[in-house]
Amino acid sequence: MYAAWVVKHKPKSTAEIVGNTEAIKKFSDWVNSWSKGVPKKRAAFLHGPPGVGKTVTVEALANDLSMELVEKNASDYRTEDAINRFAGLASQYGSLFGVKRMVLLDELDGLTGNADKGGVKAITEIVKTAKCPVVLIANNAYDPRFRNLRNFCLLIAFKKPPAGGIMKHLKRICEREEVQADENALKFIAQRSEGDVRSAVNDVQALAQGKKRLTYDDVSWLGYRDRQENIFNVLKMVIYGRTSWGAKQAVDMADVDIDMLFEWIYENVPAHFTDPHDLALAMDALSMADVYRGRIRSTRDWSFTRYVIDYMTAGVAMARQNSKVHGWTPFKFPSRILMLSRSKAERAMQSRIGFKIRRKCHISAARASKEVLPYLKIIFKHNTTMATGIAKWLDLDVDMVAYLVGSKEESKTVAPFLR
Amino acid sequence: MSFEMWAEKYRPKRLDEMVDQKEIVERLKSFVKSKNVPHCIFAGPPGTGKTTAALCLARDFYGEGYREHLMELNASDERGIDVVRETVKTFARSRSIGEIPFKILILDEADNMTSDAQQALRRTMERYTETCRFVMCANYSGKIIEPIQSRCAPFRFTFLPREEHDKYVEHIADRENVQLLPDGAEAIFEVCGGDLRKAINTLQSAASVNKPVDATLVYSITGRASPADVQKMLNTAIKGDFLGARKQLRNMIQKYGVAGSDIIRQIHTAIFKAEEIPELWKIKLVDIAGEIDYRLVEGSDEEVQLSALLARLVEAGYEMKT
Numbered sequence: 160m161y162a163a164w165v166v167k168h169k170p171k172s173t174a175e176i177v178g179n180t181e182a183i184k185k186f187s188d189w190v191n192s193w194s195k196g197v198p199k200k201r202a203a204f205l206h207g208p209p210g211v212g213k214t215v216t217v218e219a220l221a222n223d224l225s226m227e228l229v230e231k232n233a234s235d236y237r238t239e240d241a242i243n244r245f246a247g248l249a250s251q252y253g254s255l256f257g258v259k260r261m262v263l264l265d266e267l268d269g270l271t272g273n274a275d276k277g278g279v280k281a282i283t284e285i286v287k288t289a290k291c292p293v294v295l296i297a298n299n300a301y302d303p304r305f306r307n308l309r310n311f312c313l314l315i316a317f318k319k320p321p322a323g324g325i326m327k328h329l330k331r332i333c334e335r336e337e338v339q340a341d342e343n344a345l346k347f348i349a350q351r352s353e354g355d356v357r358s359a360v361n362d363v364q365a366l367a368q369g370k371k372r373l374t375y376d377d378v379s380w381l382g383y384r385d386r387q388e389n390i391f392n393v394l395k396m397v398i399y400g401r402t403s404w405g406a407k408q409a410v411d412m413a414d415v416d417i418d419m420l421f422e423w424i425y426e427n428v429p430a431h432f433t434d435p436h437d438l439a440l441a442m443d444a445l446s447m448a449d450v451y452r453g454r455i456r457s458t459r460d461w462s463f464t465r466y467v468i469d470y471m472t473a474g475v476a477m478a479r480q481n482s483k484v485h486g487w488t489p490f491k492f493p494s495r496i497l498m499l500s501r502s503k504a505e506r507a508m509q510s511r512i513g514f515k516i517r518r519k520c521h522i523s524a525a526r527a528s529k530e531v532l533p534y535l536k537i538i539f540k541h542n543t544t545m546a547t548g549i550a551k552w553l554d555l556d557v558d559m560v561a562y563l564v565g566s567k568e569e570s571k572t573v574a575p576f577l578r
Numbered sequence: 579m580s581f582e583m584w585a586e587k588y589r590p591k592r593l594d595e596m597v598d599q600k601e602i603v604e605r606l607k608s609f610v611k612s613k614n615v616p617h618c619i620f621a622g623p624p625g626t627g628k629t630t631a632a633l634c635l636a637r638d639f640y641g642e643g644y645r646e647h648l649m650e651l652n653a654s655d656e657r658g659i660d661v662v663r664e665t666v667k668t669f670a671r672s673r674s675i676g677e678i679p680f681k682i683l684i685l686d687e688a689d690n691m692t693s694d695a696q697q698a699l700r701r702t703m704e705r706y707t708e709t710c711r712f713v714m715c716a717n718y719s720g721k722i723i724e725p726i727q728s729r730c731a732p733f734r735f736t737f738l739p740r741e742e743h744d745k746y747v748e749h750i751a752d753r754e755n756v757q758l759l760p761d762g763a764e765a766i767f768e769v770c771g772g773d774l775r776k777a778i779n780t781l782q783s784a785a786s787v788n789k790p791v792d793a794t795l796v797y798s799i800t801g802r803a804s805p806a807d808v809q810k811m812l813n814t815a816i817k818g819d820f821l822g823a824r825k826q827l828r829n830m831i832q833k834y835g836v837a838g839s840d841i842i843r844q845i846h847t848a849i850f851k852a853e854e855i856p857e858l859w860k861i862k863l864v865d866i867a868g869e870i871d872y873r874l875v876e877g878s879d880e881e882v883q884l885s886a887l888l889a890r891l892v893e894a895g896y897e898m899k900t
Contacts, residue, residue, distance in 0.1 A: 425882060429820050429821050429824070429889075430821070435818070435889075435892050435893040435895075435896040435897075436893055436896075438820060438889050438892065438893070439886075439889040439890050439892065439893040441889075442885060442886040442888075442889035442890075443886050443889070443890075445882060445886065446870070446873060446878075446882060446883055446886035449873075449878045449879050449882040449883065450873050450876055450878050452878065452879070453876050453878040453879075454876070456692075457692060457693055457721075457876075458693055459692060459693070459694055495828065495832075495881070498828070498832055517652065517655070519582075519583070519586060520583060520585065520586055521589075521629045521633065521650065521686065522629075522652070522686075522775075523652040523653075523654030523655045523686065523687050523690075524652075524654075524655050525654045525655060526654060526687070529837060530624075530775075530776065530779075530837065531583070531779060534779040534780065534782065534783040535783075537783040537786060537787075537799055538782065538783050538786040541783075541786045541787045541788070542786035542787070542788065544581075545581060545782075545786050546786075547581065548581015548582065549581055549582060549583065551581065552581060552582040552583070553583075
């Protein structure tokens, strides 16, 4: 029921893709040139903003040419094993059954975020010797990390398709879904998406699913809620998901990162799981997802990301056994994030004081700001003499003292004693 | 009254001044006597004297100029591999001038090092043994990789027994002219659970109010994490109000900076004291608390982990009714 329309109505052929005709032609010419022997550039590097159809183009062309497409998941790259296996795949043009093969490495941006130069280097090695078309995809091909890799690739830029093209695409989907959509409603969505076809389709689904008609009034308020509609839809897929696969798909649809999606789910699970057993199970799944986040941090092995995803989506969805839904419960913005962002300046101050404490107390700044600072606050509130001495001893500045005392006014009583 | 943090002012300077961990101190003294020391791991809960022992050891080795032969690094602040590759290596390989041919590097909170950094450390430790000895302090030795553990002499620090703890806290109160009442001392022990640093900080902040330190004052000072608060959260959860309990939890963690490990320790105590929990359920809940405690140790988000525990308490409360 909650199949994502972006998946359901994904173009099967390059002819159905919105915009980027030149880029698509350049790409298909390059792939076709392989039948005449290995071309000069053994890899194509497709780059451009999110949601403009880079991945879809590769998939559709493979389909058009009846090629076998081997895709690699972003979280797999980091392990050396995965890269070696990938090297094996790329060393043959024809597969066992005579079908020609194309290898796709998606979301290379994921590699750049972390100190893993080895990954890019290994990929470069593979590209140099590839025996079949290798396709690389990233948002920003001009990241300095790819400098060397770029030399061995045919760069193909994807641009944002025009709103008119997106609108036609949305129209086609609405027809297939038997939704009667007003022209100006779709135009509004198409323009608002700013060239991001994927988000436009998600918006239409969020607004039109289960309806017969889609009017301008239905969509005009989207402006306010903006991207929230996307996240609501994603949450629905997770919290009310019927299959674990379906729930897992939500991650691909979300336009927030995994940590933020985790916060959304963590915030909204309690209100939507009314049965205590279900709630306990769902919270346990989130707890396990979090344990794997910790394991990623300590091992730096990002391939564990898949378990984080499994637990926080499928794990939560499958916890729902007896919970009844009473009417409509709205989804809420993660309040923990609100609280954290409100206290951002405060935490910065705490950590500055933490570093002062560290110099004197043989304790890490992180722990000092957590474990020693609360006591300082009490002392600074109650005892000016003691506070003054400590302020001097720790070499605190006026702002720090003001923070510990809790008010600018009272800090004046301490300030004169500071050097 | 003096004007620094008492926890520093009364930190023992020499091994002879250390009040507890007698066996450990004896062994460390024998190292000083023989003018040699192996790489060491000091493992044990916070506030039990690991860093102090390491600093005393250095002072006993080198005398008052010990700072020249010592480097203190804190892995929580400098946990990356670059620190090991650069800072540690540079310090470790340069020769020491003087009677003692090696220097000492204290690596505090070493269990917070990434495993990459630990791997890098392993070779450094071996190569520069001649010129540098490592003392690693950690709460959980299990988070230090095997190869490092096998290169180190392990020392296990334990919480101070009640008697020693009270004696030390009373000694400081005496020196600082603080009137510490018996129930105040007891409250400090209950709140801090044997963590001496925390106990001294509590004493000092209670003393700053300029009143005799009794149990009421200690609890109101630490009111942010007094047993009553945790008890309240526990009751809210058992009554079935998960969101309410989670809010209380969030306040404790975010507003007052209470450590997750403290909260779970207090939940653990509270479970056995709570009359509304049937006897049969208590051990079940402890089983769950233990699992969550372990997940916390693995380095996860405190609120997420503890609210998973709260959800279990809600479930238990529900089943008790039916």
